[in-house]
Amino acid sequence: MAKPPLDGLSRRERQIMDLLFQRGRATAGEVQSALADPPSYSTVRALLRILEDKGHVSHVQDGARYVYAPRHDREKARRSALRHLVATFFDGSAEQAMAALIDSDGRRLGDEELDRMAALIARARKEDA
Numbered sequence: 556m557a558k559p560p561l562d563g564l565s566r567r568e569r570q571i572m573d574l575l576f577q578r579g580r581a582t583a584g585e586v587q588s589a590l591a592d593p594p595s596y597s598t599v600r601a602l603l604r605i606l607e608d609k610g611h612v613s614h615v616q617d618g619a620r621y622v623y624a625p626r627h628d629r630e631k632a633r634r635s636a637l638r639h640l641v642a643t644f645f646d647g648s649a650e651q652a653m654a655a656l657i658d659s660d661g662r663r664l665g666d667e668e669l670d671r672m673a674a675l676i677a678r679a680r681k682e683d684a
Contacts, residue, residue, distance in 0.1 A: 564611075567594065567602055572611060572625065576632065580624040582617075 587599040614621040645651040
């Protein structure tokens with residue numbers, strides 16, 4: 556199984572990736588100003604360089620500054636993170652993961668959301684037939 560694109564990231568690295576997915580692209584200064592309890596500017600630059608070395612972000616030079624962007628699209632990262640979550644916390648069982656979502660404390664799924672989930676299940680059954 557291929558390593559999920561966002562495996563092995565620190566909390567700060569994940570925060571930066573979340574920010575880049577939301578914005579599409581950002582400079583180190585923009586990343587720093589958007590982070591809660593931000594580290595120093597040089598730390599943000601170092602983290603961006605680490606993310607680039609890991610293959611998660613790329614940069615283009617815009618004058619004297621670098622503008623960073625995710626190398627993977629958000630949907631691919633989302634699917635990868637979900638596969639990792641299901642494998643790690645639900646022993647690879649999509650059924651257990653869905654049951655946890657449906658039975659989650661304090662949040663009742665609405666009829667529309669349940670209908671969409673049922674439609675996805677029906678579509679998956681048709682595709683496997």
